[in-house]
Amino acid sequence: MTQARANQSYVGSCQPVGARDEPRCGGPALLATNTHHWRQRPLDSRSPSNDQTAEALRVLRERYRITIANTVAAFRRLSAQLAVIASAPEVVEALRRELHRVHGAAGSFGFPEASRLASELEEIAIRWVGDPSLDVDRRAAMTAEFANALEACVLGEGGAVAASGLPLHAPSPDVDRDGNPSGRPQRSESCPTCPDLIIVEDDTTFVEMLRYALESSGFTFLHYANGPDALTGLLALPVGSRAPLILLDIDLPGLDGFSLHERLRVERPGVYATVFLTARAGEAEQLRAYRAGAIDYVSKPVNLRILMAKVPSWLERSRRSA
Secondary structure: OOHHHHHHHHHOOOOOOOOOOOOOOOOHHHHHHOOOOOOOOOOOOOOOOHHHHHHHHHHHHHHHHHHHHHHHHHHHHHHHHHHHOOOOHHHHHHHHHHHHHHHHHOHHHOOHHHHHHHHHHHHHHHHHHHOOOOOOOOHHHHHHHHHHHHHHHHHOOOOOOOOOOOOOOOOOOOEOOOOOEOOOOEEOOOOOOOOOEEEEOOOHHHHHHHHHHHHHOOOOEEEEOOHHHHHHHHHHOOOOOOOOEEEEOOOOOOOOHHHHHHHHHHHOOOOOEEEEEEOOOOHHHHHHHHHOOOOEEEEOOOOHHHHHHHHHHHHHHHHHOO
8 A cells, every 4th residue: 555545535625623613634736835734632631431332342342242243253264274284373373463462451351261262372382483383283273262251251151142132333343344444544433634542453342442541532543553654655645734643552563562662663763652562461561661761551451441531641742752
């Protein structure tokens, strides 16, 4: 995808928050002129009530329960592949990545036991990557056992959930025909040319949760689903006097979060403020992030209310440093 296409996707239909007499964005020509002054959303803008948040979290939890059937099926396919060639590195890496996603997302949607089980098997899968002979005769069975446990944790013993009665909009991230993130940047429905936040995250279910929280609180955002597209887009994004906040995952397709952060720090120094938002909770990763200039480090699973309570102060810090 070219940068011109990314820019067109981003600005083609956006409307500045709170704007009345400024013109609507009409397309890339506005981005080229960059002459309009956009009203900034006050940091104390109205947030959804506790009841609204509780209801939305319930809906998001039910949506996660619906989508988990595909995740369980994916683990069972990986188990079948490991039963044929247990040491296949591409299968082991695919297993590790799927476990990492469940580790980060399940607890955030209210399934802490599923998150814990995924974390434990993820650590084992990391060791499998380093030692092709480790547990080679048990890998398929361990993966199948995890799939069964995940299904029981999220869906219960019945293993089924109804798909009706969910009022929230469809999942936000663009996906390709196989259901994978397309890499095309996803924007919030109303946005100035430069958003408040940029999400760089490949887990579509987790992005859906963030989308609800940010849009309900009046924040604008741009989403990238992989490292290379994020780097291309963020190197070219006009920010003016604003300092957008990046919520950055570490385990990204194509370019990891640490490498992306370093490239931006070198090539666009002082332009972005970064908060790492990742399932990696180790001391070494956190120290690396802070020493590289991150303003905060949040480990998944997350408490959505606490996360959103931190966003205004993160934005204030990023704007003071601009």
